[in-house]
Amino acid sequence: MSYLVLARKYRPQTFHDVVGQEPVVRTLRNGLRRNRVAHAMLFSGVRGVGKTTIARIMAKAINCEAEGDDVPCDSCKSCLEVRNGSAVDLKEIDGASNRGIQEIRELKENIRFFPTRCKFKIVIIDEVHMLTPEAFNALLKTLEEPPAHVYFMFATTEIHKVPVTILSRCQRYELKRVGFDVLSGFFAKIATAEEVEISESGIEMIVREADGSVRDGLSLLDQMFAFAGEGDDGKVVVQDADVVQVLGLVDSQVFVKLATAVLEADLATCLQLLEEVYQLGVDLKRFAADMLSCFRGLMVCKTVDDPALLLAGSGLDLKVLAGLAGAYSQETLYQLFQIFMKGVGELQYASRPRLAIEMIFVRATQVGQVVPAQDIAAKLAGFLEKNGGVVPVNSISPQKKTVPPEPVVKKEVAESQSSSRQSEPHSPSPEPPLSPDPVNPPKPVVVEPKKRDVTRDWQDFVTYVKERKAWMAQTLRLCDNPRLEGDKLLIRFDNPADCTVLSERDNLQALTTYSQDFFQAEMVVDVCALGTHSDDGEGTSPREERRALASDPLVELVTDIFDGKVVGIRTGPKFR
Numbered sequence: 001m002s003y004l005v006l007a008r009k010y011r012p013q014t015f016h017d018v019v020g021q022e023p024v025v026r027t028l029r030n031g032l033r034r035n036r037v038a039h040a041m042l043f044s045g046v047r048g049v050g051k052t053t054i055a056r057i058m059a060k061a062i063n064c065e066a067e068g069d070d071v072p073c074d075s076c077k078s079c080l081e082v083r084n085g086s087a088v089d090l091k092e093i094d095g096a097s098n099r100g101i102q103e104i105r106e107l108k109e110n111i112r113f114f115p116t117r118c119k120f121k122i123v124i125i126d127e128v129h130m131l132t133p134e135a136f137n138a139l140l141k142t143l144e145e146p147p148a149h150v151y152f153m154f155a156t157t158e159i160h161k162v163p164v165t166i167l168s169r170c171q172r173y174e175l176k177r178v179g180f181d182v183l184s185g186f187f188a189k190i191a192t193a194e195e196v197e198i199s200e201s202g203i204e205m206i207v208r209e210a211d212g213s214v215r216d217g218l219s220l221l222d223q224m225f226a227f228a229g230e231g232d233d234g235k236v237v238v239q240d241a242d243v244v245q246v247l248g249l250v251d252s253q254v255f256v257k258l259a260t261a262v263l264e265a266d267l268a269t270c271l272q273l274l275e276e277v278y279q280l281g282v283d284l285k286r287f288a289a290d291m292l293s294c295f296r297g298l299m300v301c302k303t304v305d306d307p308a309l310l311l312a313g314s315g316l317d318l319k320v321l322a323g324l325a326g327a328y329s330q331e332t333l334y335q336l337f338q339i340f341m342k343g344v345g346e347l348q349y350a351s352r353p354r355l356a357i358e359m360i361f362v363r364a365t366q367v368g369q370v371v372p373a374q375d376i377a378a379k380l381a382g383f384l385e386k387n388g389g390v391v392p393v394n395s396i397s398p399q400k401k402t403v404p405p406e407p408v409v410k411k412e413v414a415e416s417q418s419s420s421r422q423s424e425p426h427s428p429s430p431e432p433p434l435s436p437d438p439v440n441p442p443k444p445v446v447v448e449p450k451k452r453d454v455t456r457d458w459q460d461f462v463t464y465v466k467e468r469k470a471w472m473a474q475t476l477r478l479c480d481n482p483r484l485e486g487d488k489l490l491i492r493f494d495n496p497a498d499c500t501v502l503s504e505r506d507n508l509q510a511l512t513t514y515s516q517d518f519f520q521a522e523m524v525v526d527v528c529a530l531g532t533h534s535d536d537g538e539g540t541s542p543r544e545e546r547r548a549l550a551s552d553p554l555v556e557l558v559t560d561i562f563d564g565k566v567v568g569i570r571t572g573p574k575f576r
């Protein structure tokens with residue numbers, strides 16, 4: 001006994017058997033009942049949704065010998081001939097292999113004659129978009145005035161490739177992907193009919209994989225039935241693990257683990273999980289797409305009151321996802337969704353998918369807990385109120401930097417705290433770690449960075465000055481023995497004329513700033529020609545200036561908002 005594949009065994013023979021496609025079926029049946037069937041019909045849709053099947057049922061119906069509305073009867077002589085492929089008046093042509101003008105000429109020759117056995121001749125051309133332009137042209141004339149005894153039915157997966165001139169002469173029917181529930185019900189029925197045991201979740205996995213195509217789903221079902229073992233009673237039992245293996249799927253638990261790892265910024269676990277998936281030989285692009293669905297699930301759970309509606313058939317454990325999503329801000333989940341979306345898109349063109357996925361993980365684990373801009377703004381407003389309003393609140397927008405242009409405050413995280421600081425933003429606390437510690441409010445701490453040495457780094461300093469004031473660098477080159485005495489930078493010149501301009505107050509001030517910036521030390525520049533000495537200390541000392549800055553309300557505000565610490569203060573000219 002030869003085995004008949006499920007797709008053939010369960011091919012619909014009447015309109016009642018058609019899975020899904022209710023609007024198309026209804027329109028066709030109405031047309032039959034009212035005797036208003038077009039002589040040229042075109043069925044379009046993705047593969048495996050029933051285009052040729054419906055065309056054949058229609059062919060049956062047109063020639064059915066039974067009386068009444070419920071045609072085809074599938075039992076009269078004409079219907080049976082169509083069913084077993086011996087109907088002489090039904091011609092089925094595969095457009096992909098008969099695409100030339102010669103085949104169309106032969107066809108036209110053939111349809112000139114009246115049908116032999118039935119009332120009508122019926123021509124079905126599958127994959128009609130494959131015809132050559134010449135063949136289409138030859139066909140066009142026939143379609144303009146089709147003989148009364150001929151019906152044309154075309155099927156195509158790529159309707160955009162069919163010339164408009166052809167389209168406009170056909171009655172068009174667009175077949176949709178078959179819905180999740182319809183397909184699940186259909187497959188469950190087949191499993192019962194075939195006496196195969198398969199769980200609901202097993203069927204759901206197959207339906208998801210079929211992506212709306214009945215035929216794809218049926219051939220997967222075929223594979224499952226063939227793969228599965230038998231139970232004690234001799235009945236075939238398809239385990240969920242079988243489905244996972246045959247489909248090359250990744251267990252849904254892996255996605256939960258992955259999502260957790262990404263949210264916890266645990267890159268190591270992400271890479272480890274990817275390695276395991278890789279070893280299973282799973283299609284990585286497919287895997288990445290499933291991962292994207294998982295992050296979409298998180299985003300939906302966070303946003304929608306009843307996520308089950310939007311995530312039906314996703315195969316995701318909504319309870320687990322909702323729990324996970326609850327611990328993170330909406331902004332965090334949106335941003336991760338975006339990163340995966342972009343990454344999966346790029347993956348389509350990646351020559352090494354595994355590395356591309358690793359890159360997605362690297363990016364995703366760096367997101368951290370994203371703090372909504374309005375939270376920062378609210379915090380800012382609260383702080384200003386408390387402190388008598390240093391800055392008008394309406395001038396604070398999330399896009400604008402809240403750091404004042406001058407003084408320049410460099411916020412760095414102290415080395416000793418870096419590890420705890422980096423993990424903190426990812427901690428799954430519902431509240432972003434923004435609130436300042438009421439017991440130990442962050443105090444500006446001045447830490448001296450590694451110092452440059454005046455003698456050793458003098459040439460670099462001259463270069464540094466050259467980038468700012470070329471002439472000043474020229475002058476500085478004339479000094480060959482600069483040195484530091486206490487906090488005095490002594491710059492001596494042999495010729496008093498060399499340092500006249502440099503000694504002017506504004507220039508001296510600028511040079512002091514450059515020195516302090518470059519050497520990261522508080523120093524007073526002392527310029528004079530050898531033998532003379534100047535020692536005036538006008539204006540505020542840099543030390544006092546820095547002290548004032550450290551306790552500036554704006555600086556405190558910024559450190560408070562970003563939960564940071566001031567580790568260094570450098571004053572500099574405005575343009576920086």
Ligand SMILES: [Zn+2]
Pocket residue numbers: 063064065066072073074075076077078079
């Ligand atoms: Zn019939």
